[in-house]
Amino acid sequence: MTPDLMEAGAERVARHAHHIDQALQTESGGRAAGYGRHATGEVDVTHGRILYLEDVSVSFDGFKAINKLSLDIAPGELRCIIGPNGAGKTTMMDIITGKTRPDEGTVFFGSTIDLLRHKEAEIAQLGIGRKFQKPTVFEHLTVFENLELALKTDKGVKASMMFRLDSAQADRLAEVLHTIHLEDSVLRLAGNLSHGQKQWLEIGMLLMQDPKLLLLDEPVAGMTDEETARTAELFLSLKGKHSLMVVEHDMSFIRTISEIVTVLCDGAVLAQGTLDEVQADERVIEVYLGR
Numbered sequence: 001m002t003p004d005l006m007e008a009g010a011e012r013v014a015r016h017a018h019h020i021d022q023a024l025q026t027e028s029g030g031r032a033a034g035y036g037r038h039a040t041g042e043v044d045v046t047h048g049r050i051l052y053l054e055d056v057s058v059s060f061d062g063f064k065a066i067n068k069l070s071l072d073i074a075p076g077e078l079r080c081i082i083g084p085n086g087a088g089k090t091t092m093m094d095i096i097t098g099k100t101r102p103d104e105g106t107v108f109f110g111s112t113i114d115l116l117r118h119k120e121a122e123i124a125q126l127g128i129g130r131k132f133q134k135p136t137v138f139e140h141l142t143v144f145e146n147l148e149l150a151l152k153t154d155k156g157v158k159a160s161m162m163f164r165l166d167s168a169q170a171d172r173l174a175e176v177l178h179t180i181h182l183e184d185s186v187l188r189l190a191g192n193l194s195h196g197q198k199q200w201l202e203i204g205m206l207l208m209q210d211p212k213l214l215l216l217d218e219p220v221a222g223m224t225d226e227e228t229a230r231t232a233e234l235f236l237s238l239k240g241k242h243s244l245m246v247v248e249h250d251m252s253f254i255r256t257i258s259e260i261v262t263v264l265c266d267g268a269v270l271a272q273g274t275l276d277e278v279q280a281d282e283r284v285i286e287v288y289l290g291r
């Protein structure tokens with residue numbers, strides 16, 4: 001993106017500062033709490049794990065949604081999670097992000113950060129970004145404004161109007177725009193984007209904070225085949241720089257992006273391996289693939 005475009009975008013942001021303020025206060029549904037925060041410090045991955053769960057359990061009204069779940073993810077890994085409805089995939093992400101507290105077990109980010117000691121907002125700040133299935137971009141703001149918003153703290157109108165990207169932030173924004181393939185749409189309103197573009201924009205908003213671990217829940221649901229293919233490219237480009245945990249039901253998408261696939265069932269790991277390995281597993285066929 002050229003400096004002119006960057007400036008044009010910044011001016012637009014200032015003009016619409018009240019929209020941003022409203023968005024932060026009324027539309028985010030608490031979502032803004034996850035933005036305006038930047039991963040601080042390094043995560044200790046000397047033991048080769050960015051995420052580590054051991055014997056995690058949680059019950060809802062006596063029903064064990066997660067049942068002695070253990071799994072770990074390597075730094076830079078792109079891990080795919082599959083499993084039948086009700087397997088506990090969303091609940092697992094809720095536990096990692098601090099939305100749900102497990103009854104027992106261990107959840108570590110790197111070797112030293114005990115996630116169970118942190119609140120949801122702190123976990124976002126530590127560098128774990130989460131993308132829910134439905135895109136929740138700010139529709140009446142431009143692509144630029146949405147990305148810029150991801151850098152803001154929960155400031156008032158005046159502070160938003162005064163906000164200017166510094167050069168490092170401007171570089172980051174340009175890099176993210178390139179990564180999510182929305183360079184040509186920088187001044188378009190998010191509400192006018194396609195479903196796939198909205199999903200990429202939301203991923204871009206997470207990337208503005210340079211998360212170490214990204215949790216992505218059914219990212220290609222509702223996408224066209226072309227959008228799905230571009231999303232696969234996007235995830236493959238993020239792998240290595242970030243660690244990714246992707247929950248998805250779309251097997252052809254999983255085939256394109258996956259290395260190790262973890263199959264969850266009844267709140268625990270049923271099988272793990274390459275997609276070919278888990279697809280050949282009789283237990284997996286019975287509970288999931290053979291449906």
Ligand SMILES: Nc1ncnc2c1ncn2[C@@H]1O[C@H](COP(=O)(O)OP(=O)(O)OP(=O)(O)O)[C@@H](O)[C@H]1O
Pocket residue numbers: 060061065083084085086087088089090091092
């Ligand atoms: N807050 C809650 N209260 C009661 N039961 C819950 C709660 N959250 C999840 N559950 C139950 O826990 C089980 C696991 O749900 P979860 O949403 O984690 O599964 P999932 O694998 O994400 O399923 P899907 O593929 O349908 O999204 C389900 O039986 C669900 O009904």
